[in-house]
Amino acid sequence: MKKNQPIIEVQNLRVIYNQGESNEVRSLEDINLDIYSHEYIIIYGPSGCGKSTLLYSIAGLQAPTYGEVTIEDKKISQMSNKDKVALHQVGTGMIFQSFHLIPSLNVIDNVCIPKSFRGEKRKLRNKEGMKLLQRFSISEQFEKFPSQLSGGQKQRVAIARALANDPQVILADEPVGNLDSESSENVMKILKELNETDKKTIILVTHNPDHLHYADRVLHMKDGKIIKEDVNIDKRPKKIIRKEIFIGEEPAVSKELGILMRTFKNLSAQQTGALLVPFKSKQLLHYILSQITNEQLSAAENLLREFLFKNFNTKTLEKKLDADFEKGGANWNKQRAESFTRKARLMFEQAEIVKSNPEIAPVSLMDYLINTFDIKLSDSLRMRFESLLRLRIENKTDRSNLQKKLDDPIFLGGLGFHKSTAEKIAMETEVIMLLGYST
DSSP states (O other): OOTTOOSEEEEEEEEEESTTSTTOEEEEEEEEEEEOTTOEEEEEOOTTSSHHHHHHHHHTSSOOSEEEEEETTEEGGGOOHHHHHHIIIIIEEEEETTOOOOTTSOHHHHHHHHHHHTTOOHHHHHHHHHHHHHHTTOGGGTTSOGGGSOHHHHHHHHHHHHTTTOOSEEEEESTTTTSOHHHHHHHHHHHHHHHHTSOOEEEEEESOGGGGGGOSEEEEEETTEEEEEEESSOOSOHHHHHHHHEETTEESSOHHHHHHHHHTTTTTOBOOOOOHHHHHHHHHHHHHOOSOOHHHHHHHHHHHHHHHTTSSOHHHHHHHHHSOGGGTSOOOOHHHHHHHHHHHHHHHHHHHHHHHOTTTHHHHHHHHHHHHTTOOOOHHHHHHHHHHHHHHHTTSSOHHHHHHHHHSOGGGTSOOOOHHHHHHHHHHHHHHHHHHOOO
């Protein structure tokens, strides 16, 4: 890399889901961003503003609809498979809110997974893994399994895993969102030390304003855009900073306007992630729920992630949704918790049938949808409906075509459903397909 060049460049980045359709969602809008080596960047904003999508785009886990992300002079879109593997193994380290430790592996094996993918011998990788565990004061837990650890211990293991291959960039998505205040402070101090002592570039996503003082720069996001930048410590090369305001040594604009340009240079910017479990939980919640506060939604999403990882059953999920925030719940009322859990259970049952028994899945899914939406069909239309669902389950059609066929008149080979009913059925089918998907 050239001296004074950003380690990460984001140019005109846009992420649009279902582009051109009635349910189009613009998650990121023309994001432009430069991040320099050894910076500590916090991406801050409310739930749903696009901050995690931006992080996953930088990580190469979310493909942009338009625009480009460049890491160390390499455009992610132009990387070979080998380059992308290297980026994820040694270029960046990822820390998640829900830890994503593998339940069947003990602590030391979880930490050393990135090294095993690099082909390192077990004895050597375990030796290096123990050094990381000792550094984060958790080496005595090396033989335990994730279920035997506290939340704070799990996150320290996750941080050690992210550092296993000594990446230059650490990406953290709400890393203390599931932790108590003491554990949260410990994790934030660890990230601060990694930045200041180890000279790691830290990019952290949070909605908690108490964390903002840790950052060199804070990027405020709203509705998929970076609307403001606060600078606590400027680690960007001074020559680069001057170029934003001056041409040569003479001011190109007034000082006041120059400062405003620096602060709001991304104002025209536009706007999702990754791993399947966070994405599944978010999609299921948004699909089933409405009229719920961001705090309740965020708490419920965390609980649903734990449920999807099979850390507890539906009965426990229902109790936790109904519990107060202070007790680790989502502060819902009993009726809403029961209704949501019942709906989620029925959808998971259909998803399991789709995944494990595709032969009977079309009939089962058809009966479920007919019952859910109170549809009356003749025998011939039931057969047509079953055939359409089979095509979707076998991935021979997509949601858009399924919806069109449901909406088409009967004499044109469709089912003649009302447009809104066709849209709802197609979307419910899609969420069930998502829930049944596994790698």
